[in-house]
Amino acid sequence: MGPVAPVPEPLPAPAFDAHTHLDMLSEPVTRVLAQARAAGIAHVITVGTDLDSSRWTAACAAEHASVYAAVAIHPNETAHAQASPGRDAALAQIAELAALPQVRAVGETGLDYYRDNAPPAVQQDWFRAHIEIARSAGKALMIHDRDAHEDVLAILLEQSPPPSVVFHCFSGDAELAKRCAEAGYVMSFAGNLTFPSAANLREAAAVAPAELILVETDAPFLTPVPNRGRENAPAQVAHTLRAVAEVKGMDVAELCATVMATGERVFGPWRD
């Protein structure tokens, strides 16, 4: 990864980064948050992928008022967690963290058929268990779906998820966006929407109802244009938000207000 991307021109109104990994960035959290604020990014959801990082995100959100946490065992980490500390022990700890007030989502969980770190049956079992945790804790469900759209949708249908379901780093086309919209699922678009090759993602954003759209960085990955090749950070979500506004023919300030309202509906009230 290259040097950290320069801070974008500030947005005309506050917005937030719906999915990031503050624990994976090379810069300290306080500096990352100050740069985000300078770009108009008032809040970030930092996301756990295993037990250690889930504990870390919960602690980070307890320490910083503008940070909220999501906790889960990532589908690519499920086989590892199954070996140690074991399925039930790991899930009990995720459930305990999910009950904390600064933890606003269970995720990232879901299915990843692109990598084969864990067999599909194992991923599906853990995904179902995470859905149950989200529902009983009354938190949003934050989904990682890579090359697994049909199985993710089928399991959501069977498993009665909580009211707020977010597809992080939405990777479908306009057709999948319509199906998600019918189900009331929120689509969170990442920096790859700005890539020249990503016409399918721009078409998906174009048909998605504005009130079901969020934007995220998934930092340190997927740095948006014009900073590809540099390290991503929450401030960069300003570029993605501007790109989504352009695709939807919306005023940038209006989209900022819309994603902030959707964020509170999905993740609960902001603390500051």
Ligand SMILES: [Zn+2]
């Ligand atoms: Zn993911």
Ligand SMILES: [Zn+2]
């Ligand atoms: Zn992620």
